[in-house]
Amino acid sequence: MEIKVVRQILEWNEDCHKELQQLFNEKKILVLNVMGSPGGGKTTFITRVIEALRSDYNIGVIEADIAGQIDAEKMQEMGIPVVQLNTDGACHTEAMSIKNMLPYFDLDKLDLLIIENIGNLVCPAEFDIGEDLKISLLSVPEGDDKVEKYPLMFTRSNALIISKYDMKEYFNFDENRVIENAKKLNDSINIFKVNSAKGQGLDGVIDYIKAYIKK
Amino acid sequence: MEIKVVRQILEWNEDCHKELQQLFNEKKILVLNVMGSPGGGKTTFITRVIEALRSDYNIGVIEADIAGQIDAEKMQEMGIPVVQLNTDGACHTEAMSIKNMLPYFDLDKLDLLIIENIGNLVCPAEFDIGEDLKISLLSVPEGDDKVEKYPLMFTRSNALIISKYDMKEYFNFDENRVIENAKKLNDSINIFKVNSAKGQGLDGVIDYIKAYIKK
Ligand SMILES: Nc1nc2c(ncn2[C@@H]2O[C@H](COP(=O)(O)OP(=O)(O)O)[C@@H](O)[C@H]2O)c(=O)[nH]1
Ligand SMILES: Nc1nc2c(ncn2[C@@H]2O[C@H](COP(=O)(O)OP(=O)(O)O)[C@@H](O)[C@H]2O)c(=O)[nH]1
Ligand SMILES: [Mg+2]
Ligand SMILES: [Mg+2]
Ligand SMILES: [Zn+2]
Ligand SMILES: [Zn+2]
Numbered sequence: 531m532e533i534k535v536v537r538q539i540l541e542w543n544e545d546c547h548k549e550l551q552q553l554f555n556e557k558k559i560l561v562l563n564v565m566g567s568p569g570g571g572k573t574t575f576i577t578r579v580i581e582a583l584r585s586d587y588n589i590g591v592i593e594a595d596i597a598g599q600i601d602a603e604k605m606q607e608m609g610i611p612v613v614q615l616n617t618d619g620a621c622h623t624e625a626m627s628i629k630n631m632l633p634y635f636d637l638d639k640l641d642l643l644i645i646e647n648i649g650n651l652v653c654p655a656e657f658d659i660g661e662d663l664k665i666s667l668l669s670v671p672e673g674d675d676k677v678e679k680y681p682l683m684f685t686r687s688n689a690l691i692i693s694k695y696d697m698k699e700y701f702n703f704d705e706n707r708v709i710e711n712a713k714k715l716n717d718s719i720n721i722f723k724v725n726s727a728k729g730q731g732l733d734g735v736i737d738y739i740k741a742y743i744k745k
Numbered sequence: 746m747e748i749k750v751v752r753q754i755l756e757w758n759e760d761c762h763k764e765l766q767q768l769f770n771e772k773k774i775l776v777l778n779v780m781g782s783p784g785g786g787k788t789t790f791i792t793r794v795i796e797a798l799r800s801d802y803n804i805g806v807i808e809a810d811i812a813g814q815i816d817a818e819k820m821q822e823m824g825i826p827v828v829q830l831n832t833d834g835a836c837h838t839e840a841m842s843i844k845n846m847l848p849y850f851d852l853d854k855l856d857l858l859i860i861e862n863i864g865n866l867v868c869p870a871e872f873d874i875g876e877d878l879k880i881s882l883l884s885v886p887e888g889d890d891k892v893e894k895y896p897l898m899f900t901r902s903n904a905l906i907i908s909k910y911d912m913k914e915y916f917n918f919d920e921n922r923v924i925e926n927a928k929k930l931n932d933s934i935n936i937f938k939v940n941s942a943k944g945q946g947l948d949g950v951i952d953y954i955k956a957y958i959k960k
Contacts, residue, residue: 567887595894596896597894600890656834672784
């Protein structure tokens with residue numbers, strides 16, 4: 531019984547995802563679904579992407595959180611159009627919620643819409659939300675076993691960002707274990723290593739994102 | 746519709762939770778529900794608790810993970826009775842799953858049962874699983890805003906462990922922000938700071954746990 535309900539939600543979600551993808555293609559908006567653990571470095575990474583691309587492209591952000599608007603305020607301080615989506619307890623974002631946020635943006639002007647998903651390595655991986663690319667972060671302090679423990683996230687991601695790479699010297703983090711396991715799950719995954727705190731090592735992933743901007 | 750289903754699951758869960766609590770009281774087993782983000786330091790912390798208490802008490806562990814048995818193997822290497830519970834995608838543990846694991850333990854012998862929940866700051870907070878104490882970890886690299894962003898976890902926890910406290914010098918982590926916000930949500934929460942990697946600062950939380958052992 532429970533499973534049927536969940537399946538149905540996933541089907542409705544997939545229909546709405548496809549509708550959104552079509553809209554974003556018509557409007558030529560590249561959409562990123564940024565996922566990872568709480569504190570994995572999503573917001574800091576997004577601010578670096580914005581800094582690198584804002585002079586050439588119009589960027590908007592949707593911040594999803596259980597509660598509060600801490601990250602949305604950071605985007606607002608940067609002068610970026612942002613909407614806060616509060617899931618009020620839910621552990622993931624659904625396509626319908628993203629659709630409901632769109633009236634707050636001028637879609638004819640946007641080139642890039644970045645969605646920061648709920649900090650969670652589990653359920654966000656199941657729900658497509660109209661994105662072109664799923665980008666998941668794994669931070670060095672989380673440990674090198676997380677790809678094996680949360681396989682769906684890395685199976686479904688287009689890119690894996692190893693964040694807080696500057697912390698490598700303080701943790702027993704076998705980067706090859708992470709890379710090998712991610713490639714075993716998903717041999718087309720693109721892997722990058724960044725220090726978003728200091729803004730180092732981001733060129734590769736910025737170029738990767740730029741290549742998907744819709745013309 | 747969706748909400749009704751979820752509510753019903755929570756009610757069934759609560760009945761099973763109470764049944765388990767009664768059983769664990771009869772058998773004089775202290776049960777800890779250890780929660781936190783992926784990589785927050787749950788397993789490392791649990792090994793330190795075991796090291797400190799294993800000469801005086803019989804300890805068992807249930808390891809909950811989406812997939813795999815990485816942490817269960819660590820417990821087995823320590824010679825501790827352990828069962829791996831794989832949720833096969835679910836983002837939290839329920840009381841019924843814990844009940845199903847009990848035949849694997851000799852309940853007449855156990856003094857302490859430690860349950861490592863799924864790495865997730867959201868849904869595990871909603872489900873009581875027969876525990877006496879909910880212990881949640883927040884690691885310094887995750888950032889000082891996580892209590893505000895995941896309020897239910899810290900509202901419902903008996904203890905908050907600030908883990909990877911040795912990493913404080915590398916992160917802009919305002920510990921007072923964490924403590925104040927946790928106490929605002931839950932003024933009876935017990936807060937400890939630990940470095941489980943090096944086994945430092947654990948005496949306070951070990952004494953705290955010991956005080957709950959059932960006689
Ligand atoms: N050293 C270091 N710290 C980082 C990096 N990225 C993020 N952080 C820090 O990690 C904490 C959580 O970052 P945040 O971007 O809020 O993570 P989010 O919860 O995933 O959005 C903050 O203290 C950040 O300053 C990084 O690449 N290196
Ligand atoms: N520096 C430091 N590292 C820690 C501490 N606790 C855990 N770690 C490291 O953090 C990573 C994740 O720890 P783990 O216990 O597996 O986290 P879990 O996923 O919550 O069970 C591993 O690399 C651990 O060695 C700590 O207190 N200090
Ligand atoms: Mg964030
Ligand atoms: Mg663990
Ligand atoms: Zn979930
Ligand atoms: Zn959940």
